[in-house]
Amino acid sequence: MIGPKVNITGIARSTMIGPKVNITGIARSTMIGPKVNITGIARSTMIGPKVNITGIARSTMIGPKVNITGIARSTMIGPKVNITGIARSTMIGPKVNITGIARSTMIGPKVNITGIARSTMIGPNINISGGAILKL
Numbered sequence: 001m002i003g004p005k006v007n008i009t010g011i012a013r014s015t016m017i018g019p020k021v022n023i024t025g026i027a028r029s030t031m032i033g034p035k036v037n038i039t040g041i042a043r044s045t046m047i048g049p050k051v052n053i054t055g056i057a058r059s060t061m062i063g064p065k066v067n068i069t070g071i072a073r074s075t076m077i078g079p080k081v082n083i084t085g086i087a088r089s090t091m092i093g094p095k096v097n098i099t100g101i102a103r104s105t106m107i108g109p110k111v112n113i114t115g116i117a118r119s120t121m122i123g124p125n126i127n128i129s130g131g132a133i134l135k136l
Helices: none
Strands: 007-009 022-024 037-039 052-054 067-069 082-084 097-099 112-114 127-129
Touching: none
Parallel strands: 007 022, 022 037, 037 052, 052 067, 067 082, 082 097, 097 112, 112 127
Antiparallel strands: none
16 A cells, blocks of 8 residues: 555555555556556556556556546546547446547447447447447
8 A cells, every 4th residue: 555645666566556646657556546647557457536547558447537548458437538549448438538449349428539440339429530330
């Protein structure tokens, strides 16, 4: 467990990191609190709300109001999320701005999407550019 307002570099296998944390190069963390600025996380399982994240891979749950770049294989992303370069996400919440999603299965309402490929369900009120193989 690491407390709030912590600047961390090169953490591996941490289990819980508190709120308002600036982190670089975390690997295999299990829970990261809210208001966290993170770079280069791999295999994290849960990330809290209001998180600025860059380069996350294989995260399973990301909270609401998250700015994310370069996520791969995330399974659930909360509402009000700005996302770039997500691949193989399974569920994305409402009011999401997304760029470059591939193989997503469900995208919520009020979503602005660019460059989606192979998505299976997209909700109402969506502005989409460059979608391929969409099923509404």
